[in-house]
Every structure is written in structure tokens, then in C-alpha cells.
Amino acid sequence: MTDSKLRVRAVAKTYPGQDAPLQVLQDIHLDIRPGEFLSIVGSSGCGKSTLLRLIVGLENDYQGEILLDGQRITGTGLERGIVFQEHRLFPWLTVAQNVGLALENATLSEADKQRTIAEHLDLVGLRGFESAYPYQLSGGMSQRVAIARGLVNRPEVLLLDEPFGALDALTRATLQDELRRIWQAEGITMILVTHDVEEAVYLSDRVVVLEPRPGRIKRIVEVDLPQPRQRTDAAFVAIKDDVLSDFGQLPRPSLLPTSWPARSAADYLFAL
């Protein structure tokens, strides 16, 4: 439905480190087709979230160019939405008001805003929860609200930064299906950053594998399977294993729940 084309050209990003500058991204080239679902996978510290923050415009200090419809991206913009790993709902606003945050600067009448908020809550299956406060919601419901907020002003591109990383496996699978359904129904270009290779293969047209230090594109895998996909299907498993083989050495971050606390050497010493 949109003709927007997102181009990432020779993008590099360096953070000023303590001793030496730390390069997190190097020579990233990507062309994202309109309406495409693209996933970016890679181990921790490969710069995949940084790439998303550059595209959404929360960080503006980088080399190379990011173009949307031929225009260089400067700062944030309503044509690019994002769903973060934490839902980031404002606890002092109701569900409907939280979704409405995205429409603060939209050129819609108040009645149209209310209507489209209701439609999008419907879309994520939260009709009836308009006046609930975030503390009354489960993690999965909160993330649905965040997705509704990301979609409600009809961005050309929706960026998803490990949106299901903190959820339990059952909720995650349900929300993956919901996201697929929404993507198919709405035709919005989506870029998903994830640890979870199966999630990437399940949802995407293409999976971009990044390798760390500095973050570079290792390869791009086409997932040429019809939607909806079967996770047990032989072709599906073959593609998944192929991508997983890029993470050959243990530990494989895709198999570790992201919510586990980081362990220090002391934890292991005391365990002995």
C-alpha cells in the first residue's frame, strides 16, 4: 500500500569509548522494499539495536546515509514508528490515552483520533480495555498496546526492537501470529530486530545476519515460504538451521532468554 523505499547506504557508527573509539556498525548497506518484513538477527553487541535507533532518528551522529523515499533522515519523524523491547507505556495514562500519544501531532479531528484509536485497539485485540491503566495489564497486553501505539498514526515503516524479548514463550508465539496478521492486513514495512532466529524466519521475507565487533552484515537469507508458516515444516526448519549455523559457537544467544540476569564470574565461583 505504500511506495516508500528505505535505503541504508554505507552506514557506520562509532561511540567514543573510554580508551579508544568503539566502532559498533561498519559499512551497512540495505535496501528495504515497500511492504517488506525484514528481520535483523545477531548476537549481543552486534549493533542491531543501534541500527534501528539510527533509522528511527533517535541517534543522528553517524557516517553514511539513511534515505526514506530519497530523503535523508534527520531526527525522528511520524512516518517512522517504533516498538521498544520495554513497552514504555506512560503509567499515568489509560490504554487509549497511551495509544493517543502517537496522534498528539497528527492532523486529525478529535473524533477521527478517537475512532482510529478504537480501531487499533481492536486490531491488537484489546477492545474493552480503553480505560485500563498500565499497572492493570500483563506484559503481553502492554506490548499489544505498544504495537497499537506504533501503528496508530499509520507510519510508512514500523521498527520493532526485540518487542517480544521479555515475554514468556506462549505469549510470544501468540503475539508473533498477531504481528504477522497485522502486517499482512496493513501492508506496512516492518523491520524487526531480534535474538530469536525462529521468530525471524517465521515472520520475515528476508533475514539479515549481523556479525559483531564491529557490526557488519554477514549475509542476507531469503525466506521464500508461503504465509502463514509452519514451524515444524521441513523447509522452515532447514532455513532456521541454516541461519543458526551462523551462530555456531556456544553460547548461542538465540537460545538464552533475554531476561536472564547477566552472570559474573563470582556466580560461578560460589556455585562450585
Next chain:
Amino acid sequence: MSSTDTLPLPLPHSRNLAARSLRWRQAVLARLRDSALALLLPAAIVLLWHLAARHGWVAAQILPAPEQVALTLFELWDSGELWANLSISLGRVAWGFSAALLIGTALGVAMGLSKTAEAYLYPSFKALSEIPVLGWIPLLIMLVGIGEAMKILIIAKAAAVPITINTQQGIRNIPANFLEVARVYRFTPRQLWLKVVFPASLPSLFNGLRYGLTNAWLSLVTVELLASSEGIGYQMVWGRQLFQLDVVMACMVVIGLVGLAIDRLLQLAETFLLRWRRSAF
């Protein structure tokens, strides 16, 4: 326990009238029990006081009986004397607290938003705030005299310190995550203040208000005891000079009750304004 009791969301279709009225009754009973518990300690003290006065453990001139104090309290109220003094005191607190609100909020916002402002202001602010109310009185009497200005300045200083600190903390501690959401949706500065900064720092602002008002009330009594010719604190001094300790104690009761009432009112306002916080933390 039925499933409706544990349902986290009070949705229209889950509304069970019987269960709701039961819960309501339980809440009222719990509230009554808490009030009764709160009155237990004062009742015990009054009883001990009564016994001490009755059996002459302490001389009657020094410790008048509680009945005597209550009678004096009613007489002072009836004659209008108590209200005349109390209203003067409340007026001073209102002026001093309003000044503190303006100064404290401005300072707190400046130091909360800008590290530079904090670097300039915080050490001086901290040093000045470490000087207690009593320490300011001699200098201020020399500078502005013994009149209203001195009292209002003292009250303003006492209230401005917690207001400033809590405002600064409230703004400093706004999660960066929320500010990023505001950037993603291209909030104007006005939207940023109204939709993010103000509500996010409101709990902390309220803390500042409560401590500030408590401080204002406490320092009012101090300053009136030392240098005043009217007000509730002066009435106490007057009672002491005439060796009418029933007047002194009646004033103490009034000061305590007014302080409690002020705190409770703010607490009510806080519970109402911050109801989104219910059981969240």
C-alpha cells in the same frame, strides 16, 4: 474466593454487584479499624495524664488536668481569641508557603533540567539550607525588622528547601525511555512539559509539597514563639508568661491537630491525583 475477586481488571462485564458491595463493606470496616487503632495511643496518654493530674503526681499548676485543658480550649474558641490568632498564623503560612512554592519550584526545575545550573546553585543552596530556621532569625530581625516580612521569609525558607530538592529529583529521575517516546512522536516543548515532565515528576513534587507544608507549619510556631505579638505561637507564650499552662497545652493541641489536618488533606489530594499509581510499585 470466586474468580471475579481475583480478576485484575474491573471491566463492565465482570462487574459482580454482590461481590462489589461485599468488598466495599470490607474496605469500610478496615478503615474504621485503622481509625480506632490510631486513637488508641492518644486515649492511653490522656488517661495517664488524667490519672497524673487527679492523684497529684505533678503539681496542678504545672500539669493541668485534661478536662481543664478541654474547657480552656472551648473558652478560647468561644471568645474568638483562638480563631483570631489561628487565622493570623494560617495567613502567614499561606504567604510563606506560596513564596516557597514559586522559589522552590523555579530553583528545582532549573537544577533538575540543567547540570550547569546545578553546578552553579546547588552548593550554595545546600549550605544555606543547612542553617536551621533559628539560625536565620537574628540576622533577619536586623535586616527586615521583627514584622511580618521576617516571619514570612522564615516560613518560606523552611518550606522552599524540601520543595526545591524534591522538584529537582523528580525532574532528574524522569526515565530517559519516556523522553525517547516523546521524541519519536515529535512532541513540542509544551507537550513535553504537560504530557511527560509534569506527570512523571508529580509523585516527587507531592513529596516536596507535603514536607514543605509540614516544615512551614513547624517553623511558624518557632518564629511566633520567639518574636511575635499575635498568632497561635504568641498565644502560647502569653499563656506561659501568665503561668496558665492550660492555655499552653490547649495551643499545643490546636497546633498538632492543624498540622495533622494539613497533612491529611494533601494526602487525600495525592491519592486522588496519583490514582494511576495504585498498587503499581
